[in-house]
Amino acid sequence: MASVPQTMKGVIIEKTGGTEVLQHKTDLPVPQPKDGEVLVKNDFVGVNFIDTYFRSGLYPAPSFPYVLGREAEGTIVKTGGAGDLYGLKEGDKVVWMNTGAYGEYTAVPAEKVVKVPDSLPPKVGAASLLQGLTALTLIREAHHVQKGDWVLVHAAAGGTGQWLCKLLKSVGANTIATASTPEKLELATKAGASHVINYSHEDVKAKVLELTGGKGVIAVFDGVGKSTFDLSLSCLARKGSMLSFGNASGAVEPFAISRLSAKNVRLMRPTLFNFIAERHEFESYTKELFDMIIKDNLEPSIHEVYPLSEVGRAQNDLEGRKTTGKLLLDPTK
Ligand code: NDP
Known part of the structure; x- marks a missing residue:
């Protein structure tokens, strides 16, 4: 397992507004997983319309600075100490849905994380989780x-x-x-x-x-x-x-x-989050979605994988009705 750095790339907002409030940083502290959390190295981050509501202020951010983004696909690189980890361990390929996805690493409560089936190609998890479950x-x-x-x-x-x-x-x-x-x-x-x-x-x-x-x-x-x-x-x-x-x-x-x-x-x-608030609901719906994707060969349609540093362009495209299918971010760029 590669060692976890001290700092990472990520996008924060310190106030609400247009895409000009999105700040791409290269020196954000990598979060530490607390008890019951796992640290995920995100490979692909999903962009969703809800991200634009939190950026614009239509939905209130709990505090500032705030890291947008609700879902990602990646690998567990560290686990918190005590607490139920639902069988998750370092090295697992996972998808997750919570908050703070616009970064290279996110500490996520284990109950919001599920393993990705081995047969699912890269990007498919991030491109299908939130919108597919919705x-x-x-x-x-x-x-x-x-x-x-x-x-x-x-x-x-x-x-x-x-x-x-x-x-x-x-x-x-x-x-x-x-x-x-x-x-x-x-x-x-x-x-x-x-x-x-x-x-x-x-x-x-x-x-x-x-x-x-x-x-x-x-x-x-x-x-x-x-x-x-x-x-x-x-x-x-x-x-x-x-x-x-x-x-x-x-x-x-x-x-x-x-x-x-x-x-x-x-x-x-x-809202999706109220249908899957319980762990068993999240697990069973995610399993059903992935099973359908595999069985019926349902390929997600991916509009573009944007560099994280171009998240403003991604959100402008989404709000400007220029996109179709899923927008993803590469958090390493
Ligand atoms: P989409 O990829 O569907 O993009 C939005 C689309 O909405 C546009 O491409 C456009 O398609 C259409 N649209 C119509 N009028 C406007 C307008 N004035 N401005 C912008 N777009 C417009 O986004 P998502 O799939 O991420 O989200 C779709 C909707 O579903 C959003 O409202 C989102 O909040 C909601 N959602 C709700 C969830 C929930 O839990 N309740 C979960 C996930 C999404 P066209 O050009 O064809 O009109």
């Missing part, structure tokens, strides 16, 4: 999608959107996907959508009703938020589920719940 828990627990169900997925060429299309296809749903360009719609089709709509200029509601024989869809998976919320409600069938799981276009405005009575609609604002 998609899996959404279609299982937010609305349990059944074979033959008609569902609507917005921003379907994005990281989470493509995972939704892939997993919905594997359960046999009819997925209507939206995106803003023909190239993105093509990717949504490749990922498994059965019908696509360009929501930048087509009449989404009319097309959804036409495809579903006037009924509407039984569930809408809406990570776009503010700009699509009303549209999503209008596309739902009677007794449908409105799953509003993100704010890519801004936070949804407050609204009167009496609007749900028009079609007996269920409304949920789920």
Whole structure:
């Protein structure tokens, strides 16, 4: 095992704002794992929209300086002393989800870390963990999608959107996907959508009703938020589920719940972290996701591996709707 250095590359913010607040440092102290923690040398770090919410201040950072980033793939290089390590040991290839991922090393509570199956190629863990688990828990627990169900997925060429299309296809749903360009719609089709709509200029509601024989869809998976919320409600069938799981276009405005009575609609604002808060939930969903990836040969779509020093460009691309699939960071560069 290579020795662990004293300092490392990493990105911190000391205040909220645009991407100019992201500071790439080369001399951050390497964290020490406490009891029940493991120190992971990160090989690939996932970029997620949530990172931009903490950077901008839409979600409050607990304190400053703050290290963004919620997930990574790497190798355990050290373990804390006492505490349950869930069988993890030095040298294990792992993925993890917690906080403080934008760096070469992160000390992570062992309960937030799982081993990667040997057959999973490099990058696949980091490119599938947070967004793949989001998609899996959404279609299982937010609305349990059944074979033959008609569902609507917005921003379907994005990281989470493509995972939704892939997993919905594997359960046999009819997925209507939206995106803003023909190239993105093509990717949504490749990922498994059965019908696509360009929501930048087509009449989404009319097309959804036409495809579903006037009924509407039984569930809408809406990570776009503010700009699509009303549209999503209008596309739902009677007794449908409105799953509003993100704010890519801004936070949804407050609204009167009496609007749900028009079609007996269920409304949920789920976050992944509340579906997998217990260790057994995190472990079993991760195992199921990796098993599906291996069995169904589900390759994650990787937009680009950015050097960590160019994280500002990565976040600008993500917020500027220039990306498709997953954005990763190489923390060594
Ligand atoms: P994506 O890769 O999906 O990127 C966001 C996409 O949203 C864009 O590519 C764009 O696609 C679409 N979009 C529509 N309007 C806007 C806008 N005004 N500004 C920017 N993008 C817009 O990102 P992620 O997969 O990381 O996240 C997607 C959503 O899912 C986010 O809202 C995120 O917060 C949420 N999420 C929620 C989780 C949870 O636990 N609740 C977990 C993971 C993600 P197009 O050009 O086709 O419109």
